[in-house]
Amino acid sequence: MGIRGEIFSTKVQMQNRTYFFNVKENRHGDLYLNIVESTNRETGSFERQSVILFADDLQPFLKGFDEALKTLEKAQRERKHPARPAGKAAFEKGAPRKKLAFVKDGSAKPGHGRAAPTKDPSGRARPERKKIVVCARKPRKTD
Numbered sequence: 001m002g003i004r005g006e007i008f009s010t011k012v013q014m015q016n017r018t019y020f021f022n023v024k025e026n027r028h029g030d031l032y033l034n035i036v037e038s039t040n041r042e043t044g045s046f047e048r049q050s051v052i053l054f055a056d057d058l059q060p061f062l063k064g065f066d067e068a069l070k071t072l073e074k075a076q077r078e079r080k081h082p083a084r085p086a087g088k089a090a091f092e093k094g095a096p097r098k099k100l101a102f103v104k105d106g107s108a109k110p111g112h113g114r115a116a117p118t119k120d121p122s123g124r125a126r127p128e129r130k131k132i133v134v135c136a137r138k139p140r141k142t143d
Contacts, residue, residue, distance in 0.1 A: 007031070016040045031055040 008023040020036040036050040053061055 033058065 005025040005027070006022060007025060008021075010021050012019045012021075016039060018038045020034075020038065022034040022036065023031065024034055025031055032055060033053045034050055035053070036048055039047045039049075041047055
């Protein structure tokens with residue numbers, strides 16, 4: 001057994017976050033998983049949040065986690081490849097007629113929307129983009 005009942009520990013680093021996955025044993029001999037998120041703040045300090053899961057609770061937790069993960073993956077796929085309306089239904093009253101596209105260069109053309117803000121709500125810079133409005137048209141009749 002390691003320091004303070006630590007059996008296993010690993011970490012996953014990202015831009016300004018680090019996740020620690022620690023398997024520990026308490027003084028009663030119960031095993032648990034401690035997941036810690038450590039976020040680097042602009043002041044140089046760290047904010048830590050943790051979740052503790054006992055071994056008996058892992059299966060129901062993993063079942064819920066798996067459901068949430070599948071839903072997240074499905075939503076991401078739908079955003080990358082949105083379903084297109086087909087045939088006449090696409091041009092009926094009330095059907096959406098505009099599609100937005102984002103372009104990386106940041107310049108905006110008159111009548112094509114406005115440039116997206118260069119900072120997200122948290123104040124972090126993001127790549128400049130512009131919106132382009134593409135209108136759907138009714139197919140021409142060929143006689």
